[in-house]
Amino acid sequence: MSERVVILGCGTCQLEVNRAASSVLVELKKGSFLFDIGRMITLRLAQLKITQNKIRNIVISHFHPDHVSDLIPFLHAASWSKIDPRTVPLRIFVPKGGRDFIESLLIPYGKENIISSQYSVTIEEVGELVGKPKFLIDELEVSFLHLPPAGNHGIVFETSQKKIAITGDAFFGEKLRSFIRLAETVIIDSGHLSDEEIIQLAVEKGDGTIVCSHLYRDLDINSLENLAKKEGFTGKLIVASDFMQIT
Ligand SMILES: [Zn+2]
Numbered sequence: 514m515s516e517r518v519v520i521l522g523c524g525t526c527q528l529e530v531n532r533a534a535s536s537v538l539v540e541l542k543k544g545s546f547l548f549d550i551g552r553m554i555t556l557r558l559a560q561l562k563i564t565q566n567k568i569r570n571i572v573i574s575h576f577h578p579d580h581v582s583d584l585i586p587f588l589h590a591a592s593w594s595k596i597d598p599r600t601v602p603l604r605i606f607v608p609k610g611g612r613d614f615i616e617s618l619l620i621p622y623g624k625e626n627i628i629s630s631q632y633s634v635t636i637e638e639v640g641e642l643v644g645k646p647k648f649l650i651d652e653l654e655v656s657f658l659h660l661p662p663a664g665n666h667g668i669v670f671e672t673s674q675k676k677i678a679i680t681g682d683a684f685f686g687e688k689l690r691s692f693i694r695l696a697e698t699v700i701i702d703s704g705h706l707s708d709e710e711i712i713q714l715a716v717e718k719g720d721g722t723i724v725c726s727h728l729y730r731d732l733d734i735n736s737l738e739n740l741a742k743k744e745g746f747t748g749k750l751i752v753a754s755d756f757m758q759i760t
Pocket of ligand 1: 535579
């Protein structure tokens with residue numbers, strides 16, 4: 514199996530056709546998962562012909578709609594689609610409080626109308642806040658680290674080539690500054706950062722690749738990279754787009 518990490522959505526709550534809300538597909542030899550499932554991500558999966566049974570694990574960074582709102586359409590389709598019904602179990606990994614959150618999302622629809630009897634769903638609370646900063650997806654170890662704001666968690670994992678970190682949402686601060694040094698390639702929420710903060714993060718990281726995702730605005734990435742390089746950054750700054758393959 515070839516490994517790939519693909520940005521399915523580089524957008525935010527803003528309604529933009531070419532930027533679905535937040536999600537990254539991770540397919541590795543040791544384990545595979547979907548990180549976040551915001552608006553339009555179910556369609557992005559269909560566009561890539563990724564059928565229900567290929568998604569065994571979903572990891573949710575936090576419970577803002579732009580990171581989780583396509584979960585209900587995904588489960589609904591899993592139960593009732595005539596072209597792609599689900600037949601295998603699904604595990605959903607969530608931060609503290611996530612089990613109650615998902616259960617409460619199901620109530621208005623009736624749980625049995627969304628999750629049919631042909632497959633099972635287990636919801637596991639993980640992360641630093643419940644004393645499980647690491648967990649396994651098959652044989653893949655995933656670090657799930659609290660990264661403000663709003664109960665958000667970023668993830669770190671290793672492909673057979675390199676370490677990758679993804680922030681979910683992240684505000685500029687001490688935690689983000691140390692988080693981006695945990696991996697060679699980092700996919701960051703650049704929407705909540707100023708140009709100056711992106712440059713500072715790159716300079717502090719020193720090398721490697723920073724992929725600017727969760728885009729609220731267009732970035733002049735060449736000028737940002739040049740400014741960072743003047744201060745000693747030797748890596749690459751990239752602007753994310755939907756379907757961009759990171760590895
Ligand atoms: Zn967000």
